[in-house]
Amino acid sequence: MKSAGDRNAGLSIIEREELGTLIDVLGARGYQVIGPVVSDGAIVYDRIASLADLPEGLTDEQDGGRYRLKQRDDRALFGYVVGPHSWKKYLHPPRIRLFRAECAENGLRIIDEEQPQEKFAFIGARSCELHAIAIQDRVLLDGVYPDAVYRARRENLFVVAVNCGTAGGTCFCTSMNTGPKATTGYDLALTEIPDPDNHRFLVEPGTALGAEILGALSSREATPDDETIAEQSIARAVEQMENNTRRMDATGIRELLLDNLEHARWDDVAQRCLTCANCTMVCPTCFCTTVEDTTDLTGDHAERWRRWDSCFTQDFSYIHGGSVRVSPMSRYRQWMTHKLATWIDQFGVSGCVGCGRCITWCPVGIDITEEIRAIRGQINGCKA
Amino acid sequence: MLPVPHRIERVRRETRDTFTLELAPVSGAAIFSPGQFNMLYVFGAGESAISISGHPGRPEKLVHTVRAVGVVTRAMRKLKRGDSIGVRGPFGAPWPVDLSEGRDVVLVTGGIGLAPLRPVIYHVLANRNKYGKLVLLYGARTPADRLYTREFERWRRRPDTYIDSTVDAAGRDWTGNVGVVTRLIPRADFDAANAIVMICGPEIMMRYTVAEMQKRGVSLDRIFVSMERNMKCAVVACGHCQYGPHFLCSDGPVLRFDRIAGLFGKREI
Amino acid sequence: MTVQSLEPILAEHPFCEGLDPQDVRVLSGCASNLVFRPGEMICREGEHADRFYLIREGRIAIEVYTPERGQVMIQTAGAGEMVGWSWLVPPHRWRFDVRALDTTRALALDAECLRGKCEIDPRLGYELLKRTAAVFAERLLATRLQLLDVYGDNS
Incomplete structure (x- = not known):
């Protein structure tokens, strides 16, 4: 790990292309790497093999009953918000076999379904989505009967969060205190700085494993300038939501x-x-x-x-x-x-x-x- | 949680559409409390939530009274002695038999609702000196739809019980009561100030029973009802059995009435 | 049995609960004490409704006859209950049959006598009407629930 910066310990900078190395490193460690991809005119979550799979220079225009992809004027890889998919399709699968049964000579036989120990790495999870995963953890793991399907997928999860630099048209995470900056539930958190001359990511490790993976990448220590630019982009997303009429007063x-x-x-x-x-x-x-x-x-x-x-x-x-x-x-x-x-x-x-x-x-x-x-x-x- | 195979030891026909299964666990009996239920799995047909209607002191014999009204329960009716059935459970919050100690126990039931309350009767009779009066008011559709008639008669003849029953419709050969079960409440012999009331039946029957109990002066926190909603997983994961904030598979099916008074009777909750 | 001795019996019946003793005395002037054997008809549909009954002991069945199904029991009533409201509503004819199921002891209150007293003392009339209305309401509710067939296949 790099020596601590003046303002914020452990913040690093990786270049845009180094994100591809992160995908490789995770893949080499046995993770199925999942990230945003373009499919049927929307940004959805699917297997990714390299940086080229990520949606480059795209943003999404969202409103009630409306979703359109638009070109941005930069090469941002995370310049949109969330699409129709959420990570629950991996952790809490839409369809799964629970058991098989046989009617044998000596009666009913129930054959348990082995849960494969899936290792998922999510790239590009937003703060609201980290909160959603934490909520599903409470629902599916914290009760008297933890869900075996969910647990098998959740236990080995590696999360690369992305802080939102723009708010979508239907976003209201500031009302629910769930974003736009990731505060918990990630191994690494990225803030994209899509400067055409110096496209880079500010990286913050959230766990020891995150720090270890970051150590395998080529990075440099973040400067106060890097941090200020990153903070400004998050502040912009907050401001966009504050100016939006779409807010929810959650009191009482x-x-x-x-x-x-x-x-x-x-x-x-x-x-x-x-x-x-x-x-x-x-x-x-x-x-x-x-x-x-x-x-x-x-x-x-x-x-x-x-x-x-x-x-x-x-x-x-x-x-x-x-x-x-x-x-x-x-x-x-x-x-x-x-x-x-x-x-x-x-x-x-x-x-x-x-x-x-x-x-x-x-x-x-x-x-x-x-x-x-x-x-x-x-x-x-x-x-x- | 997987179904555990059980062998059907006995099938007893109760009424036109109701039957009782006695099951023997293939491995180890599960202790249950009166009011709890199991998920019974019929090979290939699916699962259904069925309350346990046997003796809580004799869990080695698992008894379920089932009304054949759906795909699964109709398939269940075709099962015979020696067949196997899958069981998950027991699940759910029980009737307040502990809270009832030292008080009159008043059971008001209608139709198949007697089945989930039968373990309470067994429990009170097995621990007779711990309880005050045992009152059972039972309503059925017709005389032929009554459950456990011989056993009911034995309970009725005991000197330490107050047992009354009624039917909604009867022919002239019927010498018992005709009318809804709530009509039995005003003259039932119990101390309203020191009674625990347990009600199990269709929601509308429970609604009028609660009103009649209030007229007798029973406070709402002494009234318990057994609620029914769609039951799928029984382990607080599938969301189907929600009733307001309650998951009936674990917070219920038995709920203290004052806790649901604001929801009860509201439409389509 | 003299007419006066019915007064305490009447006062004990739940129908008269809370009634002014003076009113009980007036009512007892219209009362008579009856016993029905099991199976004995108490009222017959269509006949003149010249009284109502306060059941003291035993049970009765309210029935209706249909050619297809014979005698159908609608409801049973027992000790402490009131039976018969047709005396109050023109044309003062019984709408149902009433039959004793057990040996049944009841007080019969003469309709003509009562109607006369109520005309003279509308306050008493109103008091009786309120009590009778409570019985109507309870029976109506019970009948509605029966109609719902709550334990039937489609409930």
Whole structure:
């Protein structure tokens, strides 16, 4: 490790190309390296092999129900925010087999599913996403029955965070105290300085393993100037969000929602909601699953699969006789009151990290922050 | 958590659509508390949450009374003695049998709701001097839909119980009560100031029972209800069984009524 | 049994709980004490409703006859309950059959006598109406719940 700088111990600078070395080093250590890539007009998470796989010089334009990629005027590798994917697809897989069963001579036999010890390295996780992972840790690991699937994937995770230098159109992490600067949950945190003459990253190790990996890269000690430029870029993202009307006042939000379970606004939002479940699929903290039991044609072998589920489906609340939550109103209310209110009762934190995905990927642009303002009575006027 | 194979030792037909399975664990009996449930797995068909209805003091015989109403429970009805079934559990918060010591125990049930309360009856009768009066008020759809009729008659004949039952509809050969179970409450013999009330039945039946108990002067923190929601994982991970802030697989199914009074009766929660 | 001796029995019945002793005395002037054998018809649908009953002991069944299903039991009632409201509502004819299930002891209150007293003393009339309305409400609620068939296949 380099000697401590005057202002901030352990901050280093790596050149742009050295990020490629980081990918190689992680790969050599047995990690599956996952990072942002362009696919079907969006930035998603997938396996990456080199620097060339990262989206260069791109940014994303986001608004309620709208997502477009645009060229930037530089060669930034992380000049966008978050897309439709979140890291939960690796840690909490969308579909997985839980066990196989056989109907043998001496009765039922259950065959456990070995969980492979996956080693994932995430490149480019944003602060809101680190918070989302911490929330899913609470949900899936901290209870009486830790989830074996999640644990096997989570235990060996290596995280390279990226501090946001721009805020997206639907971002509101400052409202939820979850960003834009990564403060916890990473092995290395990068701040990109996409200066055309000196494209570089400020690197901060968060763990001993992070520091060790950083030691394998060619780096130099950060100067006060480097640090100032990095801080300014994060401050710019904060400022963009502060100037945005899309903010959520989270004070007393639990009581606000639980005291207003019969507010007229639920019917209003239900008029717009298609119950398509997009918001739950893109949400980095939504964890609900269902199971499917199948048999093969011989009838001797059965399997149980687990897959992501959504509280927006009617089946989700099915009990003998019918579904408990039939109306779209009740399903939207369930999702939002769970996310922002009862989540706090259950796990001690809000289920929302302010990433804005549910707003961007809602086909009709329902905006969770606007719904909260409406229930607070902060939206006035007559709707035609 | 994987299903553990159990052998079906006995299948008993209770009513038109209800049957009781007695299971023997292939390895080691699991201790359970009255009110807890297991996830029963039928090979290839899936799992269903079924309350335990046997004697908590005799866990070596796992007893489940099941109503055949869905894909899994209909498949379960086809199982015979000697077949195997998978069991995960026991799960869930039990009936407050400890809290009830020294008090009157008042059980109000309807339909299949008697099954999850039967372990409470066994427990109270096995520890009779620890409890005050044992009151059981039971409502069924018709005389033919009543569960455990012979056992019920034995409970009724005991001098240390107050047992009453009613049906929603009956023919002229029926000499018992006709009407909803709440009508049995005003004349039931118990001390409202020193009673614990446990209610299990359809949500609407529980709603009116709570109202009738309030009229008798039972405070809401002495009333316990067993709630039902979709149950998938039973290990607080799948999200299906949420009822407001509660995961019914672990915070419930038995909940103290004053803790859910603000949600109970609200639509589509 | 003399008419006066019914007064304490009437006062004990839950229907009269909290009623002014003076009112109980007035009511007892319209009361008679009856015993029905198991199976005995107490009221028949369509007949003149000239009284209502306060059950002291035993149980009765409220029934209706249908050609397809025969005699159908709607509800049973027992000690402490009031049966029969048709005396209050024109055309004063029983809407259901009432049959004793067990040996049933009841006080019968004569409708014509009561209606006369209520006309003279509307305050008493209102008091009786309130008590009868509470019975209506309770029966109506119970009947609605029965109609829901809460333990049925579609509940």
